[in-house]
């Protein structure tokens with residue numbers, strides 16, 4: 245098996261009988277490490293959550309854990325388990341600009357405190373000034389993913 249980079253695309257070469265499906269987790273993490281964007285590692289995600297909590301919530305909203313997951317339901321970008329304080333972020337967001345990822349993390353940080361999308365919820369989440377813009381970005385990003393899958 246080999247991976248090479250051609251301009252902005254990774255090319256994976258495997259024997260015909262190699263199952264990409266069976267190895268999708270390790271391949272995903274391998275590709276993620278290769279992509280090495282400024283926010284793609286687990287440590288970076290934790291650092292970003294801490295930074296955003298400090299910037300918008302006086303450091304008050306801190307997850308118990310925050311990490312990338314590859315098994316997120318396709319329609320969701322991230323999820324928070326309020327009872328445990330665990331935040332899970334879809335690996336699909338590893339390729340979006342940092343400000344978009346920030347709005348998603350801020351949204352989930354607020355869920356640590358408020359479960360439903362109430363008025364107070366949005367008042368807190370909108371402390372990040374680009375929430376509305378990010379929503380549009382993510383709608384387009386999602387549509388693009390569908391398009392490239394041929395759906």
Ligand SMILES: [Zn+2]
Pocket residue numbers: 351355361
């Ligand atoms: Zn939500």
